Amino acid sequence: MSGAGPRARPPARSLSGPTRAALVALGLLASAAVRAAEAPAVAQACLACHGDALAEGAPPIAGHSSNYIQLQLVFFRAGRRKNEIMQGVAEGLSDNDIRALGKYFASLPFPDPPPPADTQPDLTRAGATAALQHRCAACHGDAYLGIQAAPRVARLPEAYLAKALGDYRANARPSSGGAAMTEVAGSLSDADIKALAHYLAVLP
Ligand code: HEC
Ligand code: HEC
Structure with a gap:
């Protein structure tokens, strides 16, 4: 596995339904067939x-960097x-499976439905x-779409x-990127975690 490379790919918005079907029929959208890496059977x-x-x-794992996916596996x-x-699941995977899975899922667009309606604006403000305070955007990017080893965290569940x-806080999960997340999470309170999760999940 090589080191984490920069993610040059712009965030992809997925087309859906009739639009997508029509574009595919016209041959204007070759996405799945051409851009995506071939799906390994696994x-x-x-x-x-x-x-x-x-x-x-x-x-969702589609759209994360290949390095991030491989590392987690x-x-x-x-x-x-x-x-x-x-x-x-991972117990049964060979190194080759892991490489192919990383490459494949990284080649798919992040599923990006509209953000859920924000029913708790106070919690959102507390999260922001x-x-x-914890400078989350310094590593994850202003729009939280990920930079290098730091993955996209915008609009995850x-x-x-x-x-x-x-x-991370409980040390049940290691952190790549110089133990970045273990250090950051160590200083978060339960209230911080609740607010941050809400804020990131409903980001516009
Ligand atoms: C039965 C359900 C299930 C199946 C099947 C499954 N996963 Fe997962 N996967 C999960 C759950 C649940 C998590 C979240 C684990 C956690 O909370 O740490 C997860 C997390 C992950 C993550 C980490 C995502 C992140 O953002 O850090 C990756 C990568 C992943 N799975 C890849 C795979 C791959 C590749 C396969 C097929 C070979 C697979 N999973 C099959 C349930 C599943
Ligand atoms: C110094 C850089 C840095 C800072 C600051 C930082 N992160 Fe991270 N973050 C990372 C890296 C690197 C990873 C990937 C770690 C791994 O391999 O599990 C990560 C992973 C995550 C994940 C896991 C995503 C997933 O799909 O499982 C979440 C959630 C997260 N960060 C949220 C935050 C929040 C919230 C803050 C601010 C409180 C923050 N991060 C601050 C670098 C950083």
Whole structure:
């Protein structure tokens, strides 16, 4: 696995439904067929939880950098990132599978439905304040779409974000990038985590 490279690809918005079908029919949108890396057979098994519909508390993985995806799979396989489901999945993966999966899912656009309606604007403001205080954007980017080793965190599921921050704080999850997240999360309170997860999940 090589070091984390810069992510040059602009954030992709996914087209859906009739628009997409029409463009594909016209041959104007060759995305899936040409731009995406070829799906390795082992990727089929991932879609039950990481497909168009998310299940079991799984986050979307399409659109993360290949390095980030590979690293997380290696962490799960080694038992360094704790999650019963993913440790079971990763146990069966070879290094070649992991490389192919990273490349494939990184080549797909991030599924980007409109952000959920914000029913807790006070919590959003508290999250924005905490994010400034802890300089989250310095690593994740002003729009939280990720820079180098720091992945996209904008509009991930709120419960997943809260769990991720809690896991870093509890040392149940290692952090690449010079232990960046372990250090950051160490100083977060429960209230910070709740507010930050909400803020990032509803980012416009
Ligand atoms: C039965 C459901 C399930 C299946 C099948 C599954 N996953 Fe997961 N995956 C999860 C859950 C749940 C998490 C969140 C774990 C956590 O909270 O730490 C996750 C997390 C991940 C992450 C980390 C995402 C991040 O943002 O850090 C990656 C990468 C991943 N899975 C890849 C895969 C790949 C590749 C496959 C297929 C080989 C796969 N998963 C199959 C449920 C699943
Ligand atoms: C010094 C750089 C740095 C700072 C500051 C930082 N992060 Fe991170 N963040 C990272 C890196 C690097 C990763 C990937 C770590 C890994 O390999 O698990 C990460 C991962 C994450 C993840 C996991 C995403 C996923 O898909 O599982 C979340 C959530 C997150 N950061 C939120 C935050 C929040 C909220 C803040 C501010 C309180 C913050 N980060 C501040 C560098 C940083």
